[in-house]
Amino acid sequence: MSDVHVSEELFAPVGGGVELCYQTFGDPSADPLLLVMGLGGPMIWWDDEFCKLLAGKGFHVIRYDNRDTGKSSHVRGRVRRPDLVRAFLTGRGAAPYGISDMASDGIGLLDHLAIDSAHVVGISMGGMIVQTMALDHPGRVRSLTSIMSTTGKRSVGWQDPKLLPRLLAGKQVDRQAYVDTSVAFAKLIGSPSYPEPTERATKRAEDTFDRGLNGPGVLRHMMAVLTQPNRSKALHSLTIPSQVIHGLRDRMVHVSGGRATSAAIPGSELLLVDGMGHDLPPELWESVTDAIRRTADRGNI
Known part of the structure; x- marks a missing residue:
């Protein structure tokens, strides 16, 4: 896939004073595919080779x-950790912005690129965002793939409570300390059947640190997730082709979230992966990209 064209990192104003950094892979005349990452994750968490694999499949x-x-x-708005704990327990709280605002950001990026509609794929919080894109901006989404995510209903897709203290602890500002804690957390939530080599997790953490950390921003992301609405009923209105992918060993978002998402969207396909946790191992890239292509093809008919 070395012959796939990869753009430089570019910037797009998307409204509300927000500017997004973005990058493209493949032929601009191919089917547009928007990838939306999860909580606190920069776009480089969509691995270059994964993006090239998708480009090679016509995106x-x-x-x-x-x-x-x-x-x-970076957006203003202070979130205190006691507020997060309260939101975790009750689902209520004052968030600086919500999932709908983040969905509008993605649509603003499509506007900047003069793309009328696109196939969308989101992981974790990104899945919540792409679901919301489809609901808030009908006609802009051709097909939807929601990976390791949930509907916003508090009785499904729950998080292992043992993970909360680690999430609230924040990331260390020292580079090596950040790398060490990130690698340990990735191992904790990763796929038991597809363990990630330490070298790979270390390189991702180093690249993430060097790209620039935003600790308060992660807290704002968390507040948006914890106070999101229950989309279960609204998702019943979707008529676009949809795919839901979830690992059976996910500790960050319980597989009940994926099952509920698929049940809520009429005609959606559900792919449950044995031994998969809250990550996207290279061993699964072929089957995941095939599922995305298959779903998109249903939307191109």
């Missing part, structure tokens, strides 16, 4: 840093 791939991530705009 013009667009990945971007969400607001408050990487090189995209």
Whole structure:
């Protein structure tokens, strides 16, 4: 896939004073595919080779840093850790922005690129965002793939409570300390059947640190996730082709979230992966990209 064209990192104003950093892979005349990453994750968490694999399957791939991530705009608004704990327990609280705002960011990026509609794929919080794109911006989404995510209903897709203290602890500002804690957390939530080599996790953490950390932004992301609405009923209205992918060993978002998402979207396909946790191991890239292509093809008919 070395012959796939990869753009430089570019910037797009998307409204509300927010500017997104983005990058594209493949032929601009191919099917547009927007990739949306999860909580606190920069666009480089969509691995270059994964993006090239998608480009090789006929997509013009667009990945971007969400607001408050990487090189995209940092947004104001203080979130205290007691507020997060309260939101975790009750689902209520004052968030500086919500999932709908982040969905509008992605649509703003499509506007900047003069793309009328696109296939969308989201992981974890990114899955919540792409679901919301489809609901808030009908006609802009051709097909939807939601990976290791949930509907916003509090009785499904729950998080292992043992993970909360680690999430609230924040990341160390010292580079090596950040790398060490990130590698340990990745191992904790990763796929038991597809263990990630330490070298790979270390390189991702180093690249993430060097790209620029935004600790307060991660807290704002968390608040948006914890206070999101229950989309279960609204998802019943979707008529676009949809695919839901979830690991059976996910500790970050329980597989009940994926099952509920698929049940809520009429005609959606559900792919449950044995031994998969809250990551996307290279061993699964072929089957995942095939599922994305298959879903997109249903939307191109």
